[in-house]
Amino acid sequence: MTQLKNYQKQFFNFYMEYKYLLDLCKKKNIEFYYFEKVNSTMDVSKKLFFENKSTLLICSAQQTSGRGRLGNKWISNKGNIFFSLRFVPKVDLKKFYQIGILSCISIKKTLKKFGISNVSIKWPNDIIVENMKIGGVLTETFFKNNYNYCTVGIGINFINSPTIKKYSTTYIKKYNSSINFEIFLTFLIKMIINSYNKWNDSKYNNLIDEYKKSLIFFGKEVIINNNNNLIKGILIDVTKDGYLVLNSNNKKRIIQSGFIEFKL
Template structure:
């Protein structure tokens, strides 16, 4: 499956733009990439701090044919983002349920999943934020970024292209997916 790329300099939120694309076009899948978000958000309407140079993407695709619960889709999406991070960071990366990724007990990434129905079709929108070069200061919550951990600057475009390839490989597997064997499928 190929994800159509939608690139933007500044938008309100990648998830909001994905909603607009689904509602107003016939695109069945895609990846929305932004250099900056003005109103990025996390779960429960929490603000996602969007420093330029970090990664902000939303991947969307139809899920009608997928026989997985949203909880299992969340687990899979966390593991796919973990796979991306492991391209750049070789030590332990933890998934903090339900939707955060941590390195050294500090948040490096968050995922926001939302669904949308259009013409009897259900779409999932997977918003992904990754701290590539700068970490936000969040009271009571430690954060980190890949640059501080590795000393290597990773371009958002490079990370987005790698993530796009990961999803293009794994989305076709979703209909016959066995969550118990997922880690083996990732290798």
């Protein structure tokens, strides 16, 4: 009986803490799973319910093996935001990368909605506030049971930020101490879902233009690290495929992969 009461209390506390998010998931037909600790929400999203094409949301209070692009470790301190959304898009597989772009834009808009200004995106997927990294986006695609899946992983520093030697970091509470975690998280997920639905219906026609306007260092000289090959040039454009266009030694150069190498 005591165990039952404890379980009921835990369930009630969870429901009250995530009431708005649970209501959103019910309204949007999203399967929602919450964990206190996982290796990675991206890994969990690959193991659950492949026979179901519904959008899947995995949230965790902590990750022990969170990861970013190119195999980089994502330090996942408790109290920050870690979640993955798994979609089964109906658009061409070649466009799945745009889910990462619309997620970056959604994060930027959400931060601005909650009073955090000077937000930009560092190509391809880092969220920057006042020249410091506050979050990042990772997208992965895979094929299973005759369906193409795309999972987007989101990590945002909410109550603290790790110390990184290569660049400066920051966190949400530094700019607005009154922000409620669950309200912010729910608003962000709603923003991503709405943007995704618009994109999946081929109605997000200005996505790349929004992305270009959000990029830090647009029109400025950057150094791209592409598998330890450093490429210097002026960032002048973004292609419809999300690739960077550099003016390098007075020649246009298309950069398909890598990251901008600079100290924040």
